[in-house]
Amino acid sequence: MAGSVFGLVRDQGIAHLFGAGPESDAFLVAWTVPEVAATVLIEDAMALLMVPAFSGALARGGGVSGLVRGTLPRLLALLAALTAALMAGAPWVVAALAPGLADPSAAVACTRLTAVTVFTFGLAGYLSAALRAHRRFVPPAAIYLAYNLGIIATFSALHTRYGVESAAAGVAVGGCLMVVVQLPAALREMGSLKKPRDAPHAPRRALGLxxxxxxxxxxxxxxxxxxxxxxxxxxxxxxxxxxxxxxxxxxxxxxxxxxxxxxxxxxxxxxxxxxxxxxxxxxxxxxxxxxxxxxxxxxxxxxxxxxxxxxxxxxxxxxxxxxxxxxxxxxxxxxxxxxxxxxxxxxxxxxxxxxxxxxxxxxxxxxxxxxxxxxxxxxxxxxxxxxxxxxxxxxxxxxxxxxxxxxxxxxxxxxxxxxxxxxxxxxxxxxxxxxxxxxxxxxxxxxxxxxxxxxxxxxxxxxxxxxxxxxxxxxxxxxxxxxxxxxx
Incomplete structure (x- = not known):
């Protein structure tokens, strides 16, 4: 809820500086990227996949090291490729999202900056799922607070020079902070895990297609x-x-x-x-x-x-x-x-x-x-x-x-x-x-x-x-x- 409150502060700042017009519309087209990324990589798909996977591993005896080794490297490689593709294809993405936009150039520049969230949100969502499965809720709860503080600080410092692109740069900064606030707790939990013991009542959850x-x-x-x-x-x-x-x-x-x-x-x-x-x-x-x-x-x-x-x-x-x-x-x-x-x-x-x-x-x-x-x-x-x-x-x-x-x-x-x-x-x-x-x-x-x-x-x-x-x-x-x- 603190993250949501600061999300309102973020929106208030954007409304105050850029109103409800062409500049804010351009930013909000680019904002589609973190919106989709947050839903897929943090709130829904990643959580719906990985929380049960980590919970099942813990039910078998407490070890998730094999799950991490089998999923995290491939996930990071996929996220990096998607981020690069989105940056390169930003003009086509904007044309598809808002075909009637009068001046798409600002939206394209903002989209290239917000594309970074595909990588950072994916890693943040993975860490969040692992911590929730271990009943560690404070670090995952802090991610949107850190995210919105990063956005607010960035556009507050840079808006006079870079205009609405400063808000998009803040999105990229905030995504990095999502990872930073969870990483210490995640490393502590994963570093203390034991080798899993298979339990007859807990079938393995295969993360296949x-x-x-x-x-x-x-x-x-x-x-x-x-x-x-x-x-x-x-x-x-x-x-x-x-x-x-x-x-x-x-x-x-x-x-x-x-x-x-x-x-x-x-x-x-x-x-x-x-x-x-x-x-x-x-x-x-x-x-x-x-x-x-x-x-x-x-x-x-x-x-x-x-x-x-x-x-x-x-x-x-x-x-x-x-x-x-x-x-x-x-x-x-x-x-x-x-x-x-x-x-x-x-x-x-x-x-x-x-x-x-x-x-x-x-x-x-x-x-x-x-x-x-x-x-x-x-x-x-x-x-x-x-x-x-x-x-x-x-x-x-x-x-x-x-x-x-x-x-x-x-x-x-x-x-x-x-x-x-x-x-x-x-x-x-x-x-x-x-x-x-x-x-x-x-x-x-x-x-x-x-x-x-x-x-x-x-x-x-x-x-x-x-x-x-x-x-x-x-x-x-x-x-x-x-x-x-x-x-x-």
Whole structure:
């Protein structure tokens, strides 16, 4: 969460210095590279592959040295080749990502700088997976804090001389810092490992193409939603890409917090499955899904209720004008309709890839959702512009979440979906009450800052009251946990 807060500070700095226009659009086209790299190499594919692999090795007796020797050198060679290819092909990459961009030269220069993240993010994601499997969460949690601090420091020092390219250089610096903050802990853990002892109940997880392909395809398809959005937004008036980006960055904070729950418990689920305890894994996944829904829907209610006030407080200064605030807030409200789907996809996909048995079902579900997004964007962009693109994103990811929830029992852990859906319905009702309460409060407050602060109290309080009234599951557990931590 500290990394996310500094991510907002980063976006505030970019908005202040470059506004929402041609310069920021050029940077955000190049920003597609670290966005895709982070999803594939840190958050999804690398974690979905390597956390279960490391967890399985530890379940066999604690040694991962053979796994490291067999995977890391090949990974680094592949990452280096991809980085070089991306730098050389930057003009073609920009043309494919944003074919309607008026002046692509700045985007090409920025893309060559951000291409470094393919190598650094890949190594950072590998180290992060190893540390999470060892229940070491602080160094992996620090990577986005280090990343964003590197970006902020670089463009703060260099923007007067290099313009928007200073922000792209900061991305390259931040990627290197991701590796630096994890390396000492990773070397300590790997240096103390024992030779593995094979356990009869823990089958080896072979990292071959059969396992790699469905994970990578799912991850790339999920991130391709951003590519589809920017493809349709590029011909719109200057600033449309920036409005979509700022709206997403703010609205995704509740989703990030909800998925943190599953990120921390993912190694526990993988270890339980490696040890043959499927019932323990099922209980953990069911609780994760319920808690993730509660957290993301509270955040969604807050975002929808006072979107203009949030954007004004965060971004309206310097080159970011009141018209940019109004456009971004409207887009953010539409985009927020898909936050529950985003959170559920992040939570549901982990059980699918926790076992050694590869499955194509998540990739197929994501492909269907991506198709829905593309079709909806194509139909809506001409009439509603950026708002239609945001609506297409929400529709596509919601379809994917529904498909993943529907197929979980047949393809992975036998989660009792019928037991989860009634609780989810009650949680949605509580979120609706909280949204109305927050909106009524925001419209009666005299200033943006006071409205954002007061709504930050009113929305959770209204949600809690409604949730108690309709008996939302897991709320007593969540409240007890918060109370216990507050006492500590």
């Amino acid at each position: 059969a396992l790699l392909a469905p994970v990578v395809l799912f991850t790339v398809s999920r991130q391709a939603q951003v590519l589809v959005e920017r493809h349709f937004a590029a011909p719109l008036p200057a600033g449309a890409i920036s409005h979509l980006n700022y709206a997403q960055k703010v609205a995704q904070l509740p989703m990030t917090l909800s998925v943190v729950i599953c990120t921390v418990t993912f190694p526990a689920v993988s270890r339980a499955l490696a040890e043959g305890d499927r019932d323990r894994a099922r209980r953990r996944v069911e609780r994760d899904l319920t808690l993730a829904c509660v957290v993301v829907l509270i955040g969604t209610a807050y975002v929808i209720a006072c979107a203009p006030q949030i954007i004004e407080v965060l971004f309206q200064r310097g080159e970011f004008t009141s018209s940019d605030t109004a456009a971004t807030a409207a887009v953010m409200r539409v985009y927020a309709l898909g936050l529950l789907g985003q959170s559920l996809v992040g939570a549901l996909v982990r059980p699918y890839f926790s076992t050694a048995r590869p499955t194509w079902y998540p990739a197929a579900s994501m492909a269907v959702g991506l198709l829905v997004t593309a079709v909806a964007d194509a139909l809506a962009v001409g009439r509603w512009g950026a708002y239609g693109i945001a609506a297409g994103n929400a529709a596509g990811i919601t379809v994917t979440a529904w498909l993943l929830l529907r197929g979980l029992g047949a393809h992975s852990i036998a989660v009792r979906a019928r037991a989860i859906v009634p609780g989810l319905t009650r949680t949605l009702l509580s979120a609706l009450v909280a949204t109305v309460s927050g909106w009524l409060t925001a419209t009666r407050m005299p200033g943006a800052l006071s409205a954002a602060v007061v709504c930050g109290v009113v929305v959770p309080a209204a949600f809690t009251a409604a949730a108690v009234a309709v008996r939302v599951p897991e709320l007593p557990y969540l409240l007890a946990t918060v109370t216990r931590k507050a006492r500590r």
